[in-house]
Amino acid sequence: MPEMRRETLFNAALALLLLALPLGAWLLGESYYVSLGARVAILALAGVGLNLALGFGGMVSFGHAAFFGLGGYAAGVLSHHAFEGSAVLNWPVMLEGSDSTLVLWAAALFLSGVVAAAIGAISLRTSGVYFIMITLAFAQMIFYMAVSLPTYGGEDGLPLYLRSGFAGLDLSDELVFFLVCYGLLLLAILLSFRLVGSRFGAALECARQNETRLGAVGIAPYPVKLTAFVLSAMITGLAGALFVELNGFVSPAMLSWQVSGEIMIFVILGGVGRLYGPIAGAILFIVLETVIGGYTERWQLFLGVILLMVVLFARGGVIGLVAGKARHD
Amino acid sequence: MSAAFIFEQLLNSLQLGVMLFVMAAGLTLVFGVMGLINLAHGSLYMVGAFFCAWVAGVSGSFWIGLLAGLAAAAAAGALVEMLVMRRLYDRDHLDQVLATFSLILIFNEGTRWIFGAQPLYLDIPAALATSVPLPGGGGYPIYRLVIIAFGVVTAFALYLLISRTKLGMQIRAGESDREMIGALGVDISTLYTLVFALGALLAGLAGALVGALQSVEVGMGEPVLILAFVVVVIGGIGSIKGALIGAILVGLVDTLGRAFLHQLFALALPPAEANGYGAALSSMSIYLLMAVVLAWRPKGLFPVNA
């Protein structure tokens, strides 16, 4: 089918673009664009996570910043303690800091997954706009907790001096770090692809469209949605851990509802429910923000106008514009 | 802690709740009738405050400023509805979220462009700047009582509008079944513009009234937006009664939390820590309330489409 081919081609082009530009910049010695590429990849990864719940699962979570931030804090706290040489917890179990990347990622995945299970268990009892609001409420609670408790810096956050490493790779090298982020992004998209194409994905799609019918076939929608929600949170949490390493600090700003909104924007801009949508959305948003921001301090106005135009006139986001409506087969 | 203190805090809760109601009433109307998520509601609140401040400064009268704020907010609302919202009715919530999020950016920066980066001066009218003596000593500012009055009048007026007028009947019909009233010959587009403008007017009213008490600055709408959504969701979307009760609940929880939580903690912890934890918990309190309500009643307390 021509639409499918077009979408696949465009997806490949996007993936190549995101790889080629930073590589090219690195060859030219412009390391700033390599870290900018890493930033785009990380934000796209956060969007891929959200897309799983929102795009494929129909669960409009306005609180994904909670998982982004929790993943960030998990990695950040461990890294901080590794630098200070102190232990995170002495009781009930000895938990030390770490500068091994895999440990940081595992912590981020674990923390965001566990909290998502709790939040999802309660929130998925609601639907529609109520679901949107209750996910926002939980994210706000976590945000205010992080701001108010001084142990890890409160609103100031924590500066982090170490980049982690694993298997001989040192993430303080900008190119290595970018390639790792890019690799994870593609991995997450592969995971989404396989999930969506599996029986689980079919059940999820059905849950998105009509829960009653899914129940009629004998599959309870609640566990399906909860699983998707938790997986989506874990992917976004992983992005948070990477983000914290990129910036060298973690702060409650990562937990704000504006960040939840921005991740949603990447997904919507790119195309909701499109596999590579978050990449397109993240690239477009970051490019717009950076370019317009360099020209005028009124950049938020122009950014708003452009976003509005995209929503009004480019249904289905960038990928929808280029490749037409999604085909399901 | 005296009875007078507790009484004053209860009065404060009522006043905060009523202010929240005026902020939220417009939002719940728009939600309920048009199924629209309008993140720009906070921006309309800001527009009301800014125009009130500007005109009050130029004319010297708060009340003229208030009228100007209402007019500006309603006009902005009508404009937004005609230019943007109209295209979004049959789109899903996500598109509405993105579109209205962009409107926040546009309104914020636009306001800064027109009015400058510094906060504007807006004060309550001198006639209302005194206090009424409270039992037990101290005084309660008259202006806050006026706000309570405004809120109650607004609630009553809305109730009359919705249940006793033809417009209200159309609004209620629209909440139940949008397509049907179109089929029955009601001019949907004018109805929707009117409802949206009404919601905007309420937001502007809240902005002007509250701005005189607090501050008028760019971005003042965002915290209010979140609060309004919390109130609407607790109360049940589309229900004015729900918005009122939800608002008063939120006002109670927030005010009493701020006033008494740290004293609760002080029973077990040293004062500095009690203050810190008390402040932390009280900032989370309304979200806890919302989570508890939704866990118990997933559609809010008084949902319209139960």
Add this chain to the structure above:
Amino acid sequence: MKKNLIGLAVAASMAMPAFAQAENVKIGMITTLSGGGSGLGIDIRDGFALAVKQGGGKLGGQDIEVMIEDDARKPDKAKQIADKFIQRDKVDILTGIVWSNLALAVVPSAVKSGVFYISPNAGPSQLAGKLCDENYFNVAWQNDNLHEAMGEYVSSQGLKNAYILAPNYPAGKDALAGFKRFYKGELAGETFTKLGQKDYAAELAAIREAKPDSIFFFLPGGMGIAFMKQLAQSGIEAPVFGPAFSFDQGILGAVGDAALGVKNTSQWSKDLDNAANKVFVADFQKEYGRLPSLYASQGYDAARLIASALATTGGVKDAAAFRKALKAADFESVRGAFKFGPNHHPIQDIYVREVVKEGDVLTNRIVGVGLKNHSDAYASECVM
């Protein structure tokens, strides 16, 4: 926005991002120019730009290129812009950040990479103490200074039963800690409010109940405006004290007469009697049509500090020499004499000002000194 040489420099730098111009000293300014709180960043930028204009587009006789970008008060955006300035544009000096949390995100790694950072505002305790760095200079104050001075002054006035409030975030906690460090009396109450809170009815009722003889608060921006207005309506008679942050020129306009008589501490006031300040205030008013705030004075001093160092060394190539010249701080500050302490924070007098009306305009007038030759509480933790 008046076009000035900064604007031309910005346009030029847009057109040629990657060319290293041989003799130009590159300065990157990251500050808040949009959204709430942008008034502070705009003031800092305008003060800085005025000094550049007075130097004929140069600082210390040296050609400079100034790049300015807006951080929108977001720490990761500030970091991103800093990375761009450092890695792509190869700036020599960074400056501009308003907020402590953004400064903590940007400064530690920036100064480690060899770039000089001159802070025109944010002075978090970490950067004055444990995280101090030889490349980091703060031309304004350490965050606690203004609160410490007020604690001293309130005690010196014989007031013994103060009620103090601040928002529940690090700067707020530091403010109350700073006040208590020098205040010798009792506390009628100590309250942490919610960050961004604008309705203080509950807190005011508690204050009235506690019957303090004085009120000290740190509530920046809109929070302070709301609190002052509500305090004025509450009928509470106790005298009010605070740092300049809630009573600067931009805020006073929004609070109105409710602010009259309030005492606030600041390291600068427009009525400071020295030649540099007179020129500054007059030129600022002529250039921008408004009175300068303390933020503008800090931006101005930052530029003049850089100018004085450049005049001595001719450039930044010899980092050690430039650093020494910065430390010497041989310039006419609008505060009068200026010197740095060992942790590169100023040792200065902190004045007490009172809010008065001059004609139609609300402004501040010095009525006393809070602390003389004051350093900061974290200097001893700094090992450079």
